[in-house]
Amino acid sequence: MTLFNELGISSETKKAISAMGFEEATPIQAETIPLALEGHDVIGQAQTGTGKTAAFGIPLVDRIDTNQDKIQGLIIAPTRELAIQVSEELYKVGKFKRARVLSVYGGQDIGRQIRSLKKKPHIIVGTPGRILDHINRKTLRLQDIQTIILDEADEMLNMGFIQDIEKILENLPEQRQTLLFSATMPPQIQRIAERFMHEPKIVKIKAKEMTVPHIQQYYLEVHEKRKFDVLTRLLDIQSPELAIIFGRTKRRVDELSEALNLRGYAAEGIHGDLSQAKRISVLRKFKEGNIDILVATDVAARGLDISGVTHVYNFDIPQDPESYVHRIGRTGRAGKKGLAMTFVTPRETGQLKNVETTTKRKMDRMEIPSVDQALEGQQRLVLDKIKTIIENENLTYYKQIADELLEDHDSVSAVAAVIKMLTKEPDTTPVNLTSEPPVVSKREKRNQKGSGSYKTSVRNNRKDRAPQGKRRSSNQKDRSKSYRGNSNNSNSNSNYNKNN
Numbered sequence: 001m002t003l004f005n006e007l008g009i010s011s012e013t014k015k016a017i018s019a020m021g022f023e024e025a026t027p028i029q030a031e032t033i034p035l036a037l038e039g040h041d042v043i044g045q046a047q048t049g050t051g052k053t054a055a056f057g058i059p060l061v062d063r064i065d066t067n068q069d070k071i072q073g074l075i076i077a078p079t080r081e082l083a084i085q086v087s088e089e090l091y092k093v094g095k096f097k098r099a100r101v102l103s104v105y106g107g108q109d110i111g112r113q114i115r116s117l118k119k120k121p122h123i124i125v126g127t128p129g130r131i132l133d134h135i136n137r138k139t140l141r142l143q144d145i146q147t148i149i150l151d152e153a154d155e156m157l158n159m160g161f162i163q164d165i166e167k168i169l170e171n172l173p174e175q176r177q178t179l180l181f182s183a184t185m186p187p188q189i190q191r192i193a194e195r196f197m198h199e200p201k202i203v204k205i206k207a208k209e210m211t212v213p214h215i216q217q218y219y220l221e222v223h224e225k226r227k228f229d230v231l232t233r234l235l236d237i238q239s240p241e242l243a244i245i246f247g248r249t250k251r252r253v254d255e256l257s258e259a260l261n262l263r264g265y266a267a268e269g270i271h272g273d274l275s276q277a278k279r280i281s282v283l284r285k286f287k288e289g290n291i292d293i294l295v296a297t298d299v300a301a302r303g304l305d306i307s308g309v310t311h312v313y314n315f316d317i318p319q320d321p322e323s324y325v326h327r328i329g330r331t332g333r334a335g336k337k338g339l340a341m342t343f344v345t346p347r348e349t350g351q352l353k354n355v356e357t358t359t360k361r362k363m364d365r366m367e368i369p370s371v372d373q374a375l376e377g378q379q380r381l382v383l384d385k386i387k388t389i390i391e392n393e394n395l396t397y398y399k400q401i402a403d404e405l406l407e408d409h410d411s412v413s414a415v416a417a418v419i420k421m422l423t424k425e426p427d428t429t430p431v432n433l434t435s436e437p438p439v440v441s442k443r444e445k446r447n448q449k450g451s452g453s454y455k456t457s458v459r460n461n462r463k464d465r466a467p468q469g470k471r472r473s474s475n476q477k478d479r480s481k482s483y484r485g486n487s488n489n490s491n492s493n494s495n496y497n498k499n500n
């Protein structure tokens, strides 16, 4: 256990950290904060949800001089939502130092951004394209930058942002600190490191598996055409507090969220074709619990930290094993428990193996639940609600009318009728979902080359992934911030029983 006191952080920043509710440093924070404070370049790799943002954010904020009206820190993130989230966290870390943090991203009025840039922020957080745009317009000058951070560096390379990033890095002073963070670090990162970093210290938090141990991982073998019914049964049985469902394409996300709404679930979709205002509003509704299901493309797979996400469903198995790691990492954050389910069609078993090899972890098989089990799940939910009301609420005025009912009917029939009335019974409203082709692992693809047997789905291109729901209130969410690593405490409310 490492306390923030032991890491050489200023008292103002420490005050902010404790106001954020952090009690002890996570392993990546304990190792990288002292190195970054000394001015080293650092490559930091640690599992999802283990506090990488503060690992780079604390030393960055601590090192800036707020008496100088100069931009001293720059953070680049792959999506707009992530840029906003990181800037909010840095603002909290820099609260007592009065650090000015500004986020700049595409889809937001550029004139407004230019006016904000004139107010001399100390730290900028942005997406590659918009940062470059400001550099070209000369509305963002980088000559005083001391520290540059690439959050989710590998994803930015995947998304084809490499040239933008190179241009940004070329515009920075030679004498500067470069920090690079992600949960996954493919070998190509090495090239960036060699070109743009100065004797980087590599901090890799050792773990047996790539995914955190407190996420339970399952796969279900499901035919493409049956996926939707299986999904709704799982939702009925597990009744997640907040769930993210990942789909492969934007069309998939649109169709899925519409279908879920038709069947009575509070869901909304997020992907790169939506307006920025819409994307922000969907995410806000999800965070506040006004919708409890977020349907998303991989645009929401990286970095997003939404407390209370208990379940992740991969409606489509991802093309890249790395993407799997990040997707399921939206749950099980800061030591909490989470549940992840991945649908695999019969032709995708090769890809399942591929994912398991990369993550060094086997998923457990989950049987497809029956309609009866779905119904029972919903009945249990109603029963739990009734019990809570009996225990916590004043029923005096209801008891008279209940007595009246019991004059003509036996008590079991009366209660059964109430449960029936409140239970969401399996719904068969027809929905429209276009089939997606199976994901074939790279090895299988190579074997099939030349045979031309079947088309494979193309990986979401950059545009597709570029930033792209009423049932329960949010007040039940556990917002506790003490980091509990691998301990068994949990806020998971999964009532999934493996024998179901």
Ligand SMILES: Nc1ncnc2c1ncn2[C@@H]1O[C@H](COP(=O)(O)OP(=O)(O)OP(=O)(O)O)[C@@H](O)[C@H]1O
Binding pocket: 021, 022, 023, 024, 025, 026, 029, 046, 047, 048, 049, 050, 051, 052, 053, 054, 182, 183, 302, 303, 304, 305, 307, 329, 330, 333, 334, 481, 482, 483
């Ligand atoms: N020292 C700490 N004590 C308690 N909670 C913490 C601590 N550090 C970070 N957290 C919380 O843990 C959660 C996850 O942090 P963060 O988003 O930085 O993870 P990450 O490692 O960047 O994950 P990802 O790989 O998904 O981007 C956040 O809600 C954050 O507030």
Ligand SMILES: [Mg+2]
Binding pocket: 052, 053, 151, 303
């Ligand atoms: Mg992160």
